[in-house]
Amino acid sequence: DMAVRHYTLDFNLSTAVDSAAIVPSLLSIFHEQELAETIHDTNGHGYLATFVGKNGRLVILRVHAHGLVTIDLQCYEEDNISQLPALVRGATVDRYWPTADGRLMEYDIDEVVYEKDSAYQNIKIMHSKQYGNILVLDGDVNLAESDIAYTRAITGNGKESYAGKEVLILGGGDGGILAELVKQKPKMIIMVEISFSGFNGCKMHMRKTCGNTLDTLRGDCYQILIEDCVPLLRKYVQEGRTFDYVINDLTAIPISTEPEDSMWEFLRLILDLSMCVLDPKGKYFTQGNSVNMTEALSLYEEQLGKLSCPVDFRKEVVCVPSYLEQWVFYTAWKK
Amino acid sequence: DMAVRHYTLDFNLSTAVDSAAIVPSLLSIFHEQELAETIHDTNGHGYLATFVGKNGRLVILRVHAHGLVTIDLQCYEEDNISQLPALVRGATVDRYWPTADGRLMEYDIDEVVYEKDSAYQNIKIMHSKQYGNILVLDGDVNLAESDIAYTRAITGNGKESYAGKEVLILGGGDGGILAELVKQKPKMIIMVEISFSGFNGCKMHMRKTCGNTLDTLRGDCYQILIEDCVPLLRKYVQEGRTFDYVINDLTAIPISTEPEDSMWEFLRLILDLSMCVLDPKGKYFTQGNSVNMTEALSLYEEQLGKLSCPVDFRKEVVCVPSYLEQWVFYTAWKK
Numbered sequence: 001d002m003a004v005r006h007y008t009l010d011f012n013l014s015t016a017v018d019s020a021a022i023v024p025s026l027l028s029i030f031h032e033q034e035l036a037e038t039i040h041d042t043n044g045h046g047y048l049a050t051f052v053g054k055n056g057r058l059v060i061l062r063v064h065a066h067g068l069v070t071i072d073l074q075c076y077e078e079d080n081i082s083q084l085p086a087l088v089r090g091a092t093v094d095r096y097w098p099t100a101d102g103r104l105m106e107y108d109i110d111e112v113v114y115e116k117d118s119a120y121q122n123i124k125i126m127h128s129k130q131y132g133n134i135l136v137l138d139g140d141v142n143l144a145e146s147d148i149a150y151t152r153a154i155t156g157n158g159k160e161s162y163a164g165k166e167v168l169i170l171g172g173g174d175g176g177i178l179a180e181l182v183k184q185k186p187k188m189i190i191m192v193e194i195s196f197s198g199f200n201g202c203k204m205h206m207r208k209t210c211g212n213t214l215d216t217l218r219g220d221c222y223q224i225l226i227e228d229c230v231p232l233l234r235k236y237v238q239e240g241r242t243f244d245y246v247i248n249d250l251t252a253i254p255i256s257t258e259p260e261d262s263m264w265e266f267l268r269l270i271l272d273l274s275m276c277v278l279d280p281k282g283k284y285f286t287q288g289n290s291v292n293m294t295e296a297l298s299l300y301e302e303q304l305g306k307l308s309c310p311v312d313f314r315k316e317v318v319c320v321p322s323y324l325e326q327w328v329f330y331t332a333w334k335k
Numbered sequence: 336d337m338a339v340r341h342y343t344l345d346f347n348l349s350t351a352v353d354s355a356a357i358v359p360s361l362l363s364i365f366h367e368q369e370l371a372e373t374i375h376d377t378n379g380h381g382y383l384a385t386f387v388g389k390n391g392r393l394v395i396l397r398v399h400a401h402g403l404v405t406i407d408l409q410c411y412e413e414d415n416i417s418q419l420p421a422l423v424r425g426a427t428v429d430r431y432w433p434t435a436d437g438r439l440m441e442y443d444i445d446e447v448v449y450e451k452d453s454a455y456q457n458i459k460i461m462h463s464k465q466y467g468n469i470l471v472l473d474g475d476v477n478l479a480e481s482d483i484a485y486t487r488a489i490t491g492n493g494k495e496s497y498a499g500k501e502v503l504i505l506g507g508g509d510g511g512i513l514a515e516l517v518k519q520k521p522k523m524i525i526m527v528e529i530s531f532s533g534f535n536g537c538k539m540h541m542r543k544t545c546g547n548t549l550d551t552l553r554g555d556c557y558q559i560l561i562e563d564c565v566p567l568l569r570k571y572v573q574e575g576r577t578f579d580y581v582i583n584d585l586t587a588i589p590i591s592t593e594p595e596d597s598m599w600e601f602l603r604l605i606l607d608l609s610m611c612v613l614d615p616k617g618k619y620f621t622q623g624n625s626v627n628m629t630e631a632l633s634l635y636e637e638q639l640g641k642l643s644c645p646v647d648f649r650k651e652v653v654c655v656p657s658y659l660e661q662w663v664f665y666t667a668w669k670k
Contacts, residue, residue: 002403004405010425048387054378060385103443130660291464292465
């Protein structure tokens with residue numbers, strides 16, 4: 001394993017630092033390790049020295065003018081100089097997948113079990129010891145086999161009865177929603193996905209999520225359509241077809257806060273068309289985004305107030321295990 | 336804000352690298368930034384150069400012999416060169432709290448609201464945007480105001496009826512278990528904590544967790560004892576006093592896999608005494624550890640088989656929001 005371990009160790013000195021006083025004692029540590037030392041000219045930005053060892057070890061010692069001391073150790077073998085776990089760099093399996101609100105998270109991923117570039121996105125399925133297989137689309141953690149909480153939240157948290165109902169699922173290609181709802185014997189579920197890609201990966205590697213529902217495009221009470229949902233929704237509007245539930249599992253709401261962004265236009269279009277095909281007593285369920293993305297969530301709620309058909313909504317914050325952040329889900333209905 | 340942002344950027348070249356070929360194009364990027372360059376002798380461990388800028392910026396470029404290229408950028412201002420969020424180093428509030436299984440996690444912590452060193456441990460309460468206040472004991476995330484899932488799990492997940500029952504809580508100083516159980520009108524809850532420290536912090540800053548239960552040491556149906564639980568348990572054994580429920584919230588099971596470790600001895604002692612005061616039809620609840628700490632969990636289960644009174648047990652894996660890892664809880668009862 002030639003991955004590089006990168007340890008960081010930081011400490012703050014309470015008073016502004018006299019490098020001349022602190023540096024010699026720190027240097028003595030590194031001198032013992034037979035490291036070659038270079039002292040750099042920092043133009044008055046504190047003290048900076050690098051140490052290079054024979055075994056490829058690199059130490060960077062900085063004493064910043066305001067009292068912060070940072071030490072970096074990069075080495076090939078496991079070591080343990082820091083309170084913080086090492087950053088593992090250049091490993092064959094990437095363990096770092098940031099949250100939607102941009103925080104660094106290290107997953108316990110040990111294997112990439114599936115990878116494919118479709119016309120629409122990069123599809124990865126990775127194995128986590130604690131979450132089972134995780135579907136990652138374009139670098140975003142989408143759903144893990146542990147995440148029944150996601151499926152429950154986007155189907156109304158067990159408070160709805162789907163028996164005998166007409167349901168439309170937009171997206172949902174991992175099969176999680178479909179697998180849960182068919183158990184309740186709805187009259188018919190139409191699920192519309194834009195592409196076959198992803199199906200195969202999920203069908204093979206996310207069976208705890210999709211069960212056997214993706215093995216066939218037509219079941220007792222469901223049908224999977226492989227097409228763009230927008231023309232389909234327009235057709236349903238023209239035909240006057242309605243659904244008791246519309247579940248939008250297409251994507252998280254955009255994190256862009258520019259309402260003119262094409263992602264927001266697409267979102268409004270889907271919302272408007274969905275409300276047109278929703279029974280007057282029906283419910284629309286969708287995911288939002290990280291609870292910390294407050295601006296994006298507010299903007300989404302503004303859009304809900306601008307639809308051609310007036311709607312009310314409520315939201316709920318849910319812990320989806322593999323997300324490592326709290327996630328907002330919305331329920332909307334016609335006023 | 337003088338915190339240092341530390342960005343990392345890594346890429347793997349498919350074939351072993353000829354530094355002479357790749358380095359000049361990379362160097363040209365840094366030359367444009369007016370950085371002073373030092374090339375280091377690595378004794379055959381690839382190529383290493385450091386670049387120091389006038390504004391305190393430091394770039395480390397390494398081309399490792401096996402094809403990995405790592406670039407580090409350390410700077411004072413926000414920047415965005417990497418797909419990974421920057422490590423923030425030397426900030427006044429520490430955002431990095433590793434999981435029990437040693438993974439790096441960045442929390443959305445924006446403030447330390449309470450800190451105290453007691454005779455037994457360091458007590459911190461920190462504010463997270465999404466989890467509310469978080470109690471951190473000796474650097475371990477203990478409980479956040481969002482973590483009702485923890486309290487539910489360690490009290491039997493809503494499947495128990497505590498009305499009219501006798502309950503013993505070992506630890507539980509954050510008041511979460513107490514606050515939930517008093518709602519059910521038990522006959523009497525005895526909660527035993529070794530020290531007052533922590534109470535004050537939780538009483539002030541964890542009110543979503545403890546409600547008003549910590550405001551007084553004696554309520555309608557509960558009593559809080561500030562003492563070591565071992566002599567108390569021994570006294571109860573002598574008196575023949577029994578409880579319908581014993582809830583051990585003292586600490587996670589040790590991660591050490593040395594069964595002779597004093598932590599394990601303490602754990603066995605508590606287990607044995609707890610079983611002695613448990614009603615024959617009673618239940619013992621406790622937390623275990625991260626689901627990934629498989630050796631420590633196995634060792635714990637071995638201990639359960641070695642008690643003076645034979646017990647059966649079951650375990651459950653629960654998602655506690657602020658833990659950022661799946662957590663094991665145990666229920667044990669007399670055979």
